[in-house]
Amino acid sequence: LAVEAVIDKLATNVYLTAYGSAALNVGLAPVSHDPAGFSLFIDGSLCATGQPPWQVDTSSLTGGVHTLTVKSATFTDLVDTVTVKVIKLISLEPDAMFNLQEVDDGDENPDTRIFVIPIAAPMEFPVESVVIRANITPVLDENELPSCTSLQGGAGNGKLTRSVVRSISSGVSKTEFTFSCFGTDSGLRTTIYVYEAKVGLFADEGDLQNIDVGHSWGCYTISDDMRLDLVPSDYWDYLKEIGFWPSISGSGNCDGEVRLSNDAMGSHTPTGWKEYPVLLSTFLLALPQVKASVDSPPWYNLFNYNCTDYAIGLGEVVNIYTMDASGTSTPWVFSSWLDSH
Numbered sequence: 001l002a003v004e005a006v007i008d009k010l011a012t013n014v015y016l017t018a019y020g021s022a023a024l025n026v027g028l029a030p031v032s033h034d035p036a037g038f039s040l041f042i043d044g045s046l047c048a049t050g051q052p053p054w055q056v057d058t059s060s061l062t063g064g065v066h067t068l069t070v071k072s073a074t075f076t077d078l079v080d081t082v083t084v085k086v087i088k089l090i091s092l093e094p095d096a097m098f099n100l101q102e103v104d105d106g107d108e109n110p111d112t113r114i115f116v117i118p119i120a121a122p123m124e125f126p127v128e129s130v131v132i133r134a135n136i137t138p139v140l141d142e143n144e145l146p147s148c149t150s151l152q153g154g155a156g157n158g159k160l161t162r163s164v165v166r167s168i169s170s171g172v173s174k175t176e177f178t179f180s181c182f183g184t185d186s187g188l189r190t191t192i193y194v195y196e197a198k199v200g201l202f203a204d205e206g207d208l209q210n211i212d213v214g215h216s217w218g219c220y221t222i223s224d225d226m227r228l229d230l231v232p233s234d235y236w237d238y239l240k241e242i243g244f245w246p247s248i249s250g251s252g253n254c255d256g257e258v259r260l261s262n263d264a265m266g267s268h269t270p271t272g273w274k275e276y277p278v279l280l281s282t283f284l285l286a287l288p289q290v291k292a293s294v295d296s297p298p299w300y301n302l303f304n305y306n307c308t309d310y311a312i313g314l315g316e317v318v319n320i321y322t323m324d325a326s327g328t329s330t331p332w333v334f335s336s337w338l339d340s341h
Contacts, residue, residue, distance in 0.1 A: 006034045008072045010082045016146055018181035019063045019088035027053040028070065036073035042084065043067055063088020063137045087145070088137050089179045089186035095131045101281060103230065105191075116193045116226070116280050120166045129155075130164040130192055134179045146182065153177035154192075164192045172196050172223040193230075197222040197283045199318050200275040201311055203335035204268035214331030215268040216307045217243035218314035220290070222283060230280070235287035241265055242290060244300065244310035252302030258294045258310075272335030278318045286317040308334045 009029040017024045026040065026048070040048040040056065043066050048054040056068075063086050072078040093113065094100060100117045120127040134151050142159045154162035154175050164175050173194045179186040198221050206214025219241045222231065227239060243264030247255040278286075298305060308329035315322050323329065323337040 006072050006074045006078060008032050008034060008038055008070050008078055009080045010068065010070055013082050015068060015082065015084045016182075017058050017061075017084065017086055018184040019061070019086050019186075020059060021182055021184050022057065022059050023055040024058045024084070025053060026056050026068065034072045034074050038073060039071045041067075041069040041071070044069075049073075058084070058086065061086045063090070065138050085138055085140070087140070087149070087181050089134055089181075089188055090137055091133075091135045092177055092179055092186070092188045092190040093133065093135070094190075094192060095133065097128060097130065099279065100130065101279070103280070111187050112189045112191075114191050114193070114230075116195055116230075117166065118277055118279065119172055119194050119196045120168055121277065122168065127165075127167045129166060130194070132162045132164070132177050132190065132192065134160045136160070148183065149181045151177065151179050164194060166194050170194075172225065174225040174229075193223075193226055195223045195226045195280060197226070197278045197280055198275045199278055199315055199320055200273060201315055201320075201322060201334075201338060202265070202270040202273040203308065203311070203331045203338060204265075205271045205332040205335040213302075214271075214335070215243065215266060216311035216329075216331045216334050217241055217264045217268075218311045219264075220283070220286070220314075220318075222280075226280065231284065231287070235291060238287055238290045238294070242314060244297070244307045246300040246302075247297075251300075254300055256297040256300035256305075256310075258290075258297050260294070270335070272338035274322075274338045274341070276315065276318075276320045278320070282318045286314075289317050290314070303328050307331070 009032050011027040011029050015024060037050045040054055047056050066084040067081060068084045069079055069081045094115055100115060102115050105112055105114045117130055132154055145159050149159045151159055151162055154164050156162045175192045177190045200219040203216040204214045206212040220239050240261045241264035243259050245257050245259055247257040308331055309325050312322055312325045323334055
């Protein structure tokens with residue numbers, strides 16, 4: 001009498017696959033044997049029959065932990081059960097930190113996100129890097145992940161964490177992060193901008209003995225990647241020198257005129273100046289106000305609202321408060337204030 005042993009045992013205790021992957025290769029251990037074949041189940045639902053190996057469709061499985069069961073056709077109570085872990089990226093985002101902001105990228109796609117943070121200040125120490133994390137389900141340590149798991153972008157070689165340096169020596173940057181597993185891209189995209197946005201305030205003290213009252217003006221600047229990607233093109237003209245003048249040369253009381261670029265300063269060179277860092281959110285709110293003043297300039301009055309009052313205002317609309325503008329503001333006083341503060 002010949003007795004044929006019937007054994008079923010899956011090839012491994014844990015299977016890993018990526019969320020959205022089309023197929024999972026499933027085999028049995030070499031000792032497994034049943035001429036009548038086997039039945040394979042995921043979470044209790046039949047997914048394959050016959051002899052191994054099988055390619056099991058996992059595209060409809062949710063991220064997380066699932067159960068894979070094999071049953072002998074000869075003895076249906078002879079089973080082996082293992083775990084299938086479907087790796088799904090839940091989010092790709094930086095750790096919270098001071099002055100880190102998420103901004104709307106305008107594409108109405110929740111899978112693409114943008115975060116911005118200023119470059120380190122000159123006296124900032126220690127300089128914190130931005131740490132990006134790939135948050136997955138099920139929760140796994142990096143050493144549990146397959147070698148094909150890849151977090152792309154930034155500094156480091158971690159499968160779940162990377163960083164972006166903010167130091168002055170590293171400069172401004174734009175870094176895109178993506179995540180893939182088993183060759184399947186997660187579809188999530190996160191971009192980190194390290195930026196520099198500034199308002200510069202300038203004054204030429206003039207020469208009162210020669211009846212030269214001087215001139216004051218300002219200037220907005222921002223890193224080029226930020227300008228191209230996040231500043232509406234309608235406002236690019238105002239990312240330069242901005243100055244306020246009387247529309248009638250030499251008049252102390254007339255319609256005002258806002259001039260840009262070289263015309264903003266005329267023939268003046270600054271005797272006092274200072275640049276201040278500005279947050280992007282404030283910066284973007286200020287540009288429409290500048291445009292409005294260009295389109296409809298205020299009245300120019302040498303004693304009540306002149307070029308220095310306007311320059312001080314360019315700082316105040318981005319929350320930079322300098323010299324008190326009450327009374328009569330002069331380039332001579334403003335130049336001295338900028339040099340001494």
